[in-house]
Amino acid sequence: MSKPVYALVDCNNFYVSCERLFRPDLRQRPVVVLSNNDGCVVSRSNEAKALGIAMGVPLFQIQDAIRNHGIEVFSSNYALYADLSDRVMNTLAAAVPAIERYSIDESFLEVSCLSGTAGQEDDLQQWAVELKAQVLQHTGIPVSIGLAPSKTLAKLANWASKRWPRTGGVVDLRDPVRQRKLLALAPVEQVWGVGRRLAQRLRLMGIEQASDLASYDQRLLKRSFNSVLQRTARELAGEACFPLEDGPERKKIIASTRSFSSRIYQQTGLAEAITLYTSRAAEKLRGQQSLCQVLHLFIRTGVYDGSQAQRHQITLELPYPTADTRDLVQQALQGLSRIYQPGIGYAKAGVILMELIEPGQYTPDMFKPQPRPGSDQVMTVMDQINHYQGRGSLRLGRLPANPAWRMRQAFKSPAYTTQWKDLPRVR
DNA sequence: TCTGGGGTCCTAGGACCC
């Protein structure tokens, strides 16, 4: 069995690249995409990065820069991004036997089986260059590729391919000598699994660069932190500890939480929002064929509202495992009436479905409340109608078509690829 | 005025049991 080789394929500035696909006039220009509610910057073009626009910065803090530099701003358009993501991933999946879709814009590929087919050492590197060109040709989305004997090193190789444009977007890190060079250049917080807090603690121990972490005493790492960081260090040293995950697994919890476009004071407004979020979560639940046993509900004030920040929450056991929107909404609204307090301006609410099981794992109990007859059929029809007619076409009566608290999306592009009415026109 | 959302994993600490 030969050593594994992982390729990490990552879409460059993915959301911005999606927006540019149908707006060629935006190439070479500073572009940013915002989070839900037009809150923060979550994707930036290279030109926007060069202007000093930071990841995660709130929109209102960069209004001057937007005006002065003519930065193009977009609300997030998840229908578009999800569709283009599927196209990229399909191209990748067709090229290799094993792929792990890690996020909307990244996949790990296991490519050791492709190496040495022509008996040359640089086969794989050339293969990656061609794959990158193929994705661009099929989808119009630019990607970067890192090759390495572990996932953590592949992530670092990918980082290097973006950090140094001269690499052409492909970095091959199979050679141990090159590994050592890059590890010495990479700050420890660039390592996959090392965030801000961990980096702080590591620096106190004199671990500044990725190379310091790779060569640190592993037992000490396990004792001072945990076994995950220990494995990360081994991965940096070239040993594969995190295998390719075959999935997608069933989710263990399903959440739908959202900030409101403006504060909600009345229980009726909160009830509308809770109904929507619960309906969304229930759709996801049925999408993975699970039943839910426990529902957690929270409402909270803004985290930036000062000292009187409040969070009210409740965890509810359902009378029987269910995926019926009506059951879940009924429970959630009962929960709401128990935690709602008048006179408070709520900024955000959320529903989290927990203790998910498969239908076969559940034995009905004739002495307990019984599920609604025909629930499966009703929900199936509802999901089908919403699939073909657009989300929210068929919904519970409590939900207005256009509620006052609805998410702010002032800069949204058309759903070019998923709505007939938004199909681009060629003149 | 305006600061995202959805996940997973790990640990610490308490309750409880034998």
Place this chain on the structure above:
DNA sequence: TCTGGGGTCCTAGGACCC
């Protein structure tokens, strides 16, 4: 005066990821 030890389960909270 001297007051065990180990295992399991649960929960809350923290850290990380994109």
